[in-house]
Amino acid sequence: MFSLASIATMGACIFLFGLFFALNLNFTYIMKNVESNVGITVFFNEGLDQASIDTIGQEIRNRTDIVTKCNYVSADEAWESYIAEYFEGNTQAAEGFKANKDNPLKHSAHYEVYVNEIEKQNELVNYIKGLEGVRNINQSQQASETLSTINRLITTVSMLLIIILLAVSIFLISNTISVGVSVRKEEIGIMKLIGATDTFVRLPFILEGILIGLVGAAIPLTALYFLYNQAIEYILTKFSVLQNFMNGLQPVNHVFQFLLPVGLILGMGIGFVGSFFTIRKHLKV
Amino acid sequence: MITLDSVSKSYEKGKPAIHNISLHIDKGEFVFVVGDSGSGKSTLIKLLLKELNPSSGTIFVNGKILNKLTRRQISKYRRSLGVVFQDFRLLKDRNVYENVAFSQRVIEKPNWMIKKRVPEVLTLVGLADKYRSNPKELSGGEQQRVALARALVNRPKILLADEPTGNLDPKNSNEIMKMLEEISECGTTVLVVTHNKGIVNVMKKRVIHLRKGVIISDEKEGIYVEN
Secondary structure: OHHHHHHHHHHHHHHHHHHHHHHHHHHHHHHHHHHHHOEEEEEEOOOOOHHHHHHHHHHHHOOOOOEEEEEEEOHHHHHHHHHHHHOOOOHHHHHHHHHOOOOOOOOOOEEEEEEOOHHHHHHHHHHHHOOOOEEEEEEOHHHHHHHHHHHHHHHHHHHHHHHHHHHHHHHHHHHHHHHHHHHOHHHHHHHHHOOOOHHHHHHHHHHHHHHHHHHHHHHHHHHHHHHHHHHHHHHHHHOHHHHHHHOOOOOHHHHHHHHHHHHHHHHHHHHHHHHHHHHHHHOOO | OEEEEEEEEEOOOOOEEEEEEEEEEOOOOEEEEEOOOOOOHHHHHHHHOOOOOOOEEEEEEOOEEHHHOOHHHHHHHHOOEEEEEOOOOOOOOOOHHHHHHHHHHHOOOOHHHHHHHHHHHHHHOOOHHHOOOOHHHOOHHHHHHHHHHHHHOOOOOEEEEEOOOOOOOHHHHHHHHHHHHHHHHOOOEEEEEEOOHHHHHHHOOEEEEEEOOEEEEEEOOOOOOOO
16 A cells, blocks of 8 residues: 555656656757857947957857857848848849948948857856957847746756655655565564574565666656657647747657656665665664 | 673663673583563573673673674674574464575575475474464464474574473473473573473573572572572
8 A cells, every 4th residue: 555655656756757857858958949049249349350350259269168159240241131131022122222332231240159058148248248349249138038047947846846756755665665664573573583684684675665666657657658749749739839839849759768767767766765764774673 | 602701781771681690601501591570581682692782791602702793793693593482473474384494594595405404393393294384373382393493494503592481381381391402412502591490490400590680590400499
């Protein structure tokens, strides 16, 4: 009875762990995609020569710990890109504007810089601000802050829940083992008195704990495997508007490549810890 | 074989259960330890089993100082002992054979040895035909014989018996004591804690009399006289 309760709690714990793990993995993946599209634009002082602009570019690229991409966009390219965007589908009007040799964006040469982690964007902005010849920096601060906050929130909530459930699982396994020990107290006493080693007495209880952990992990992981596929299918069918966004979701095999070993090891680990320390406490014959 | 040198044992907030006891028991000797309730008999057995540690003094058994044994060494030490209790302490969910085999399984003896040794020892205690019985189906005397078989199956150098006849009628008591005597004659040191005057006085063995934790007499062919 207690074993069933332990398996059920362990199952709930590993199920939630798997759920949050999958959520986190997907969210991190989506974040990475978004991060690669949220960049910083670095403008230079008017009249800065090309050599100094190149030096700024090199100094930005040197920050390989944060910078993933740094593209130079000249004033002409900026003007062409603006025309292409503004007169999309109206080539005649666009050509007319191009004919005007006077580039109104002649001071708009810039670097487009992309970071590997959105949390480090501010650090990079401060670094670039310190470089000589930099006039202005545009950054999508709000987007980066919002994404960082959501990411932190999901991580914190999931970690908290997992820690609570882990504690409950260990407590229940410990209870199961305690009941087992008290039922077999006389047998354990006799065993110790006729020369059984501690390991010999502990081993069945530790194996029982590990088995509870293993079964408690295997059941929810199997359920999650099937549910995950169905959930993706359901989301993509019912919320077609999200389809473009949801393309960023990880396939089940990729999620389980990590989740399966981590879940099973976690289950067995909880079983081991719960049973090992409980039997240790009870074995002082 | 067994030497106690100025051994005392005090429990928390109480008078010493055993006070400054010194004694020596030779290999193959048969010794009765007698005394009233609270005289320290059970404490003595527990000290020899290394269930308790002395508060002071030293206990030597088979050349080992019990006070210095590590947990692992305690297991090994206990394998050289056989123990019989008043309440038999048999496993009620296992039959006679399994109860005796349990003693060998616990110390990880191979199966072939268990299959050879268990029937031998069951024959020795006269229970060969009852190996399939459950302890609950046996009389008190038979249950104590199973306990004796379990204690003997590992060929112990020392047999400790704590009130082995306490729950038995005189006939069964005599039979158990006869078996213990035979075991002693085969070279095993037997230490019997009892307050069964009749048996002690008939057997004419060494008698150590305890009172309030102190040895008041230790006689070669002694008798148990209550004061």
